[in-house]
Amino acid sequence: MKIIHTSDWHLGQFFYARSRAAEHQAFFQWLKALVIEQSVDAIIVAGDIFDTATPASYARELLNQFIVSLQETGCQLYLLAGNHDSVATLNESRALVACLNTHIITGPRSDDEPHASSLFPIKDAEGKVGALLCAIPYLRPRDIQLSQAGLSGREKQQDLLQAITRYYHENFLAAREYQQLHQCGHLPIIATGHLTALGVTKSDSVRDIYIGTLEAFPASAFPPADYIALGHIHRAQNVSGATPIRYSGSPIPLSFDELGSPKSITMLSLTEEAPLTWETHEIPCFQPMRVIKGSLKELAEQLSALERPINGQRIWLDIEIHHEDYLSDLQQRVEKLTEDLAVEILLLRRKRIATSSTLTSLQKETLGELTPEEVFRRRLAQETLDDDQHHLMLQRFRQVTAQIDDEQE
Known part of the structure; x- marks a missing residue:
């Protein structure tokens, strides 16, 4: 099984009043060709599908066209909300695109689905489960934390850190329970996230996000998943730690200071005989x-x-x-x-x-x-x-x- 990790598409971005539509269209064509060439089973987009909460109609059309064009490949698409995305906007088409092998994850739960799981068994072309995905989008404090009166700033920060850590580990334990229930302990567990982890290099286009008073999430707080696919940072890079924790980066430069490092996607390879491995595929430059x-x-x-x-x-x-x-x-x-x-x-x-x-x-x-x-x-x-x-x-x-x-x- 092969899975692509990408993030921060920022569809609809205007770069000093210039549209990026042509670049995004070229990227989608390149990505689809790679899916066909490498027989990719799934694509995980770790947040910031759109550049704004109210994307232009052409940006939505670009995404819809890509979802439709991907159907002939049989590749599954997992779209996670980022801090730039509107939950309401993404949820508008969630039920519709679910019929097109596309899963949209906007939050840990919703009012109409209080027991909705963030766990997705990813199947290969033969319908066999090859990996377990703990699909965790950008988390807002109200999603995972109950308000408490009388806490100091330090206590609020620690409480929020514990809430995020607890949510990640709850999802990881759900994946472990799936392994035990189906007697498939060899299945790799992949977790996602859209946040700032400690020890990363940012660029000018990255807007600092604070989950409450939490500035960054320590890598040691992530569960011991086989791979953690992150979004929000536009430079492709690894986060230090025993577990493979990686930012795939954005597919096109979103600021001039990103020109010094190549753009890429991360390709995960999973087999029953060998542990999860990954490699990068450099994305061509579509706009000099x-x-x-x-x-x-x-x-x-x-x-x-x-x-x-x-x-x-x-x-x-x-x-x-x-x-x-x-x-x-x-x-x-x-x-x-x-x-x-x-x-x-x-x-x-x-x-x-x-x-x-x-x-x-x-x-x-x-x-x-x-x-x-x-x-x-x-x-x-x-x-x-x-x-x-x-x-x-x-x-x-x-x-x-x-x-x-x-x-x-």
Whole structure:
């Protein structure tokens, strides 16, 4: 049996006002071809199917077309909700796509299915169970935790950590019970998750998510499953620990700082004779993107060295200018350098010099060049705070912004 682990599709994303529809369509074509070539039995998508809680109609159409096209392969599809996804939106078509070998998991339970299980026996092409899936999506505090009055911040954090840990282990024990009931102790157990685990490298496109006051989940708290398929972090990477815990990463770059590492899916191989193994399959680049940094002279040299894409595409550019003086005509100068090239400038910014001065000293820098957290950090720099107070204020800011984003979804 072969199973693909992928995540963070973010269908419907607009990248500096540019649509990613063509890239996602190309990815789906590539993924289906890989399914056929490798005789893949199932695909697990560990969260963030869509980029927003209200995806555009074309994004939903892309997903529906892929689900339909996958039917000829016999491959099963498991879609788990992430922090960007709307539970209501995904549940709209859950019953319908269930008839098309597609399972949508949006939460640990629902009002109409209070005893719904998160355990899915994954069957191969011959109908034989080859693995057990503990399908755990993005967990919100209200999903797994009862509110308790009188707890300190530290106690709330520990209580939530215990609730998440307990939920994972309950699902793992359910899988163990299935093994005993069906006398199939050799079946590998795969668990999923959409969260931040300790010891991972993020990218600019990853929005910090806080499950209540919990910033990250320790790898040691996961159950001893044979493989844990995670989503939310866009860079493909392993999490340290005895159990294979892995982020598959997003299929396309969702920010310019993700260009340094290749995009891939993770392929799991399972046999009765050997333990679970995995390997990566690199995903082709469907949209050329580059980051260019330096002075105007260095910029001109780097631009002249760019190769024109053979398929008629234009290279998306992130340009960072290093210049001592403030140039009021910077935009015009750069446009002059690129007017005959097959490029499109998506982001043009000046290099920011880190100083201890206040926001007013950076008056030549526009808000468009700063993230909300960077603005908040600059404001904090003006206050007389010790390290603990600074960290507490920053953590509180992240929690509030994450709560606002969740409410908007």
